[in-house]
Amino acid sequence: MKRFIEGEDRGQGTLLPEHLEDYVTEENPVRAVDVFVDELDMAILGFARVVPAKTGRPAYHPAVLLKLYIYGYLNRIQSSRRLEREA
Template sequence: MSKFIIGCDRSQIPLFASSMDQAIAQDNQVRLIDLFVDSLKLADFGFDFSFVENGRPAYHPADLLKLFIYGYLNRMRSSRVLEKECD
């Protein structure tokens, strides 16, 4: 069992649709955000990866940072607006 919620593979093709990776344009800013955050060593910046495994797994801090940066760049301050963007 994983400490963090594991997302689906972006290159996996669901039934009757294209993959998430194909749905996002090559020049979309989310690709840059993804590469940038993946290149960071988050532990060096004080991110804590030790969570108590009690109940539902937590989201990985890198995923939350990507979402925060996306919201900041697009002037989305509300968590509800960010939630709608993720659907």
């Protein structure tokens, strides 16, 4: 995912908790959403900005935004500001 804004590595150790993965339980549906969206071919599905622009500020990868949208849908979060706080 070059030229896209990248988040923290989930396996990267931090001060508290030890890993980012420790925040999410094994039974959380977010894990299923993560695996499902990672398996999708975003270009075939018609996502326009799968290939990033060569100039300008990097954007977020469409897969990351789709995961966030599905998370909001599953948790009945309609407001983008509430979704921002959740993330």
